[in-house]
Amino acid sequence: MIEHIEAALHRPNFIAFVVLFLWGFFIMITHPNLVKKLIGMYLVQTSIIFLLVTVGAKKEATVPILQGSDATGSATHQIDPADYTNPLPQVLTLTAIVVQVATLGVSLALVTAIYQKYGSLDEDEILKRIE
Amino acid sequence: MIHAHDSAIVRTMSRLLIPLIQLFALYVLCFGQYGPGGGFVGGVMLGTSLILGILVFGPESPACLVAKKVTHGDGIGLIIFAGVGGLCLIGGGEFMNYSNLEIPWVDTESHRRYLGILLTQIGVAVDIAVTAISIVFSLSLIDASEESHD
Amino acid sequence: MTNHLPVIIFLIPFLTAICMPMVGLKKRHWCRPMALAAVFAMCVAALVNFSLVLDHGESRYAFGGWSISTSLPAAPLGIEWVNDRLASTMLVALSFLASVCLIYGGPLLPQSLGKQVVHYYTLILLLISGLSGIVFAGDLFNVFVFLEVAALSAYALVGIPGGRALLVAVRYLILGTLGASFYLLGVVFFYAATGTLNMADLAQQMTDKPELMTSKAIIAGSTFMFIGLGIKMALFPLHGWLPGAYTRAPDAISPMLAGLMTKIALYSWVRIMFWVLGAGAEIGHVHLLTLLGILGAVAAVVGALLALSQQDVKRMFAYGGISHIGLILIGFSQGNQTGFAGAMFYLINDAFMQAGIFFIAGAAIYQHGARTVDELASLRGGSPWMIGALIILAMSMIGIPPTGGFFGKWQIILSAIEEGNYLAVGAVVVATLLTMAYFQRLFVRIFRDRPTSASAPRVETHLSIRVSVAVTSAAIIVLGLCSDPIIKFFRDVAASAGL
Amino acid sequence: MTVAFEISLLVLLLMTAAGAIMVKDLISSVLILGFYSFLLALVWAWLGAVDVAFVEAVVGAGLATVFFLLTLFGTASKDTHIRRTAAPAIALIGLPLLGLLLLYAAEDLPRFGDPESQASARVSPDYLTGSLKETHTPNVVTSVLMDYRAFDTLIETAVIFTAGIACALLLRRKQQ
Numbered sequence: 001m002i003e004h005i006e007a008a009l010h011r012p013n014f015i016a017f018v019v020l021f022l023w024g025f026f027i028m029i030t031h032p033n034l035v036k037k038l039i040g041m042y043l044v045q046t047s048i049i050f051l052l053v054t055v056g057a058k059k060e061a062t063v064p065i066l067q068g069s070d071a072t073g074s075a076t077h078q079i080d081p082a083d084y085t086n087p088l089p090q091v092l093t094l095t096a097i098v099v100q101v102a103t104l105g106v107s108l109a110l111v112t113a114i115y116q117k118y119g120s121l122d123e124d125e126i127l128k129r130i131e
Numbered sequence: 132m133i134h135a136h137d138s139a140i141v142r143t144m145s146r147l148l149i150p151l152i153q154l155f156a157l158y159v160l161c162f163g164q165y166g167p168g169g170g171f172v173g174g175v176m177l178g179t180s181l182i183l184g185i186l187v188f189g190p191e192s193p194a195c196l197v198a199k200k201v202t203h204g205d206g207i208g209l210i211i212f213a214g215v216g217g218l219c220l221i222g223g224g225e226f227m228n229y230s231n232l233e234i235p236w237v238d239t240e241s242h243r244r245y246l247g248i249l250l251t252q253i254g255v256a257v258d259i260a261v262t263a264i265s266i267v268f269s270l271s272l273i274d275a276s277e278e279s280h281d
Numbered sequence: 282m283t284n285h286l287p288v289i290i291f292l293i294p295f296l297t298a299i300c301m302p303m304v305g306l307k308k309r310h311w312c313r314p315m316a317l318a319a320v321f322a323m324c325v326a327a328l329v330n331f332s333l334v335l336d337h338g339e340s341r342y343a344f345g346g347w348s349i350s351t352s353l354p355a356a357p358l359g360i361e362w363v364n365d366r367l368a369s370t371m372l373v374a375l376s377f378l379a380s381v382c383l384i385y386g387g388p389l390l391p392q393s394l395g396k397q398v399v400h401y402y403t404l405i406l407l408l409i410s411g412l413s414g415i416v417f418a419g420d421l422f423n424v425f426v427f428l429e430v431a432a433l434s435a436y437a438l439v440g441i442p443g444g445r446a447l448l449v450a451v452r453y454l455i456l457g458t459l460g461a462s463f464y465l466l467g468v469v470f471f472y473a474a475t476g477t478l479n480m481a482d483l484a485q486q487m488t489d490k491p492e493l494m495t496s497k498a499i500i501a502g503s504t505f506m507f508i509g510l511g512i513k514m515a516l517f518p519l520h521g522w523l524p525g526a527y528t529r530a531p532d533a534i535s536p537m538l539a540g541l542m543t544k545i546a547l548y549s550w551v552r553i554m555f556w557v558l559g560a561g562a563e564i565g566h567v568h569l570l571t572l573l574g575i576l577g578a579v580a581a582v583v584g585a586l587l588a589l590s591q592q593d594v595k596r597m598f599a600y601g602g603i604s605h606i607g608l609i610l611i612g613f614s615q616g617n618q619t620g621f622a623g624a625m626f627y628l629i630n631d632a633f634m635q636a637g638i639f640f641i642a643g644a645a646i647y648q649h650g651a652r653t654v655d656e657l658a659s660l661r662g663g664s665p666w667m668i669g670a671l672i673i674l675a676m677s678m679i680g681i682p683p684t685g686g687f688f689g690k691w692q693i694i695l696s697a698i699e700e701g702n703y704l705a706v707g708a709v710v711v712a713t714l715l716t717m718a719y720f721q722r723l724f725v726r727i728f729r730d731r732p733t734s735a736s737a738p739r740v741e742t743h744l745s746i747r748v749s750v751a752v753t754s755a756a757i758i759v760l761g762l763c764s765d766p767i768i769k770f771f772r773d774v775a776a777s778a779g780l
Numbered sequence: 781m782t783v784a785f786e787i788s789l790l791v792l793l794l795m796t797a798a799g800a801i802m803v804k805d806l807i808s809s810v811l812i813l814g815f816y817s818f819l820l821a822l823v824w825a826w827l828g829a830v831d832v833a834f835v836e837a838v839v840g841a842g843l844a845t846v847f848f849l850l851t852l853f854g855t856a857s858k859d860t861h862i863r864r865t866a867a868p869a870i871a872l873i874g875l876p877l878l879g880l881l882l883l884y885a886a887e888d889l890p891r892f893g894d895p896e897s898q899a900s901a902r903v904s905p906d907y908l909t910g911s912l913k914e915t916h917t918p919n920v921v922t923s924v925l926m927d928y929r930a931f932d933t934l935i936e937t938a939v940i941f942t943a944g945i946a947c948a949l950l951l952r953r954k955q956q
Contacts (some may be wrong), residue, residue, distance in 0.1 A: 036809070103454070164919055167834045205303065269944075430939050
């Protein structure tokens with residue numbers, strides 16, 4: 001148990017991820033207000049994206065835009081992969097962010113439609129009004 | 132919900148900002164291969180420049196009419212993207228294998244791939260810009276179709 | 282051109298979907314014919330693909346031609362699709378069922394849609410293309426993106442009727458997004474531990490480095506992936522979204538969701554479990570398959586129990602579907618060829634059964650306005666043909682020969698006996714008895730109760746409803762009659778998965 | 781120095797997240813969420829992911845906030861529910877379990893920023909060395925996004941398209 005916590009403490013990013021993920025998860029499931037639920041959802045999704053970027057980070061490395069290419073775009077010298085951060089997680093992240101915003105758009109459309117119909121954003125109140 | 136903003140400062144600033152945003156969006160779109168940015172960011176910025184117009188000048192303004200016209204192109208971006216991919220099929224390669232694009236004046240594979248990336252970025256940008264505007268119309272409950280009597 | 286067939290199959294509905302908003306702007310009545318044509322073309326292409334795979338064996342499709350990495354031949358740089366026997370079979374079932382559902386949906390289309398018909402058909406086609414992408418995908422992240430396409434269209438389609446359906450759709454969206462997030466989290470763990478997303482390469486690494494299998498990252502990653510896909514497949518404790526969504530969704534949409542969504546998520550888990558992790562995977566010191574068997578048994582029994590207590594017909598069938606997911610998992614979890622073949626057969630069969638049973642539930646609402654079990658008695662007066670179809674479907678759900686349901690269940694029980702797993706046998710038997718009980722309740726209402734005054738159908742039976750109900754019932758009987766070769770075929774597939 | 785910077789950024793991140801969750805006024809809470817997104821973009825730029833930071837700043841902080849605000853303008857802007865319902869038992873049991881599982885898994889993850897980790901060693905060097913030669917694109921993220929894994933991007937664009945269609949289907953009916 002102690003060593004688990006110790007292992008985690010060496011990764012502040014990971015702790016931030018865990019906190020954001022669990023808190024967002026909790027709000028998303030339990031909060032009665034629909035918009036707050038969506039804020040929780042947003043936090044959950046960003047926390048996972050955050051973890052994904054963290055996986056791709058490299059110490060002593062710079063952004064993955066290759067240096068030393070001449071005007072025609074051919075490399076002027078040998079490229080050392082250790083100099084640049086890992087591009088693949090960043091690509092997955094870009095995809096995930098766009099997917100997240102798409103989901104947000106649809107969910108907000110649903111919420112707006114619910115408000116037009118029932119005049120409330122509170123789940124309990126809406127259920128009350130249905131009956 | 133959305134109505135024309137009556138503050139002169141906001142209106143003038145937006146008038147100045149909108150073309151600037153569009154210019155920057157085009158820069159980001161075209162230089163995505165050399166620096167950060169690309170289709171997604173460029174598309175969202177193009178979209179937001181029009182969204183700013185809708186929010187500031189209101190749903191009756193010419194800016195909004197332009198945006199409404201734009202939403203009729205829903206799907207064009209994806210057709211460009213998938214079309215470039217499909218052209219590679221015709222060229223004899225796999226789907227999205229840009230080195231098989233039949234572009235007459237480009238002969239090296241890597242340059243074809245470069246052009247393929249550029250074309251598909253434009254597709255992505257168009258799609259995202261159109262969709263962002265379309266979602267904003269939906270969420271703000273503005274009727275996007277002007278010929279609603281058909 | 283034939284080696285491009287998988288991507289062409291995917292592009293048919295996809296391109297139709299993206300062209301539809303522009304076509305529909307001017308010519309709204311073209312949408313339905315366009316959608317139907319696309320799905321039929323997809324059906325034909327899927328059949329051709331199936332026969333080609335049977336003849337030439339499996340093939341892999343590398344998008345962008347990025348199949349070879351310079352330093353690691355096993356790990357492709359790009360995205361890969363796998364077109365093997367399992368995928369091509371699933372695709373035939375999927376496209377066939379999708380076209381039947383589209384035929385069925387025509388007359389039931391909500392009248393209030395108006396101009397939205399364009400969006401409605403676009404979303405249906407996007408749903409179908411998303412599901413077909415999941416079937417082929419050989420890349421973990423690719424599965425995630427396709428899951429999102431399918432799920433986003435499903436959320437919106439569920440919300441069409443407005444009112445309560447919107448609330449249900451929000452719940453579906455929240456849980457579905459949670460499922461997708463868990464799945465993505467699992468993918469991140471897998472990627473962090475192995476550095477690749479390609480399923481074949483992952484499997485290769487698992488066999489090359491046995492210590493990977495016991496690594497905590499992989500264990501946690503597979504757990505998260507299972508939770509995520511478990512939400513998508515509505516496995517028992519995670520099924521919260523399903524009953525409401527299926528009950529409130531438009532009657533034209535419920536069959537498609539019931540027949541396809543959960544089954545494809547389950548299929549995707551089967552891919553990961555047998556083709557990536559391998560059948561011998563362990564979590565801690567517990568065998569992964571044992572764990573799945575227990576979860577499946579619980580889901581099978583509890584789902585059927587909950588179905589028994591429902592008044593609303595659609596809701597009852599929805600719980601029945603949850604129970605069937607459990608049954609299928611029991612079959613897979615036996616870890617032998619018989620179990621795999623039986624479960625795979627039952628999965629395809631269940632897709633038809635669920636679609637068919639929701640066809641009938643929807644038709645009962647359309648013709649008689651009958652939503653609850655009590656009101657279903659009115660079927661007897663007006664629609665004897667529908668009762669015939671219902672009897673066939675019920676026989677299959679319970680598991681009476683010669684329907685397909687019997688043979689699937691039989692194989693699952695046989696495999697459990699083969700493994701000496703009597704708990705699983707007991708769960709299947711109990712679930713069967715409970716299924717029998719709720720259908721008995723239904724049929725007692727239909728045959729014994731005096732039909733109420735509103736027994737004559739409110740509307741004429743539409744031809745397309747008859748056709749789709751007849752086709753699904755016939756398909757179930759045909760599946761039953763041809764069960765031997767199909768099960769043998771799936772046994773071969775299981776052998777190729779190393780069982 | 782950098783550690784202090786990192787820790788303070790992360791603390792600020794958690795604080796804005798807490799603000800977004802706890803503030804009662806929904807519009808403020810959404811604006812705080814936008815701030816949270818900007819901080820995330822900052823963290824990512826610091827981790828060497830400039831493209832991601834750019835997209836997060838534009839899409840996450842910009843577009844998502846606009847969507848949220850438009851919704852709130854059309855609906856209630858207050859979280860009216862004053863009394864909190866008790867958290868369900870399943871959440872109280874499930875969340876700690878989930879947290880333990882996450883911490884358990886953390887042990888075998890590669891160390892932060894380890895250049896030798898599997899994730900950095902398996903395929904990503906091929907992208908870095910091949911991008912210029914094969915696609916003439918110095919920005920490796922763009923070349924992976926639009927060429928090596930272009931199919932994912934196509935489907936992702938389709939996700940956005942689906943969202944646009946779905947919103948139109950759900951909300952544009954009343955106007956007729």
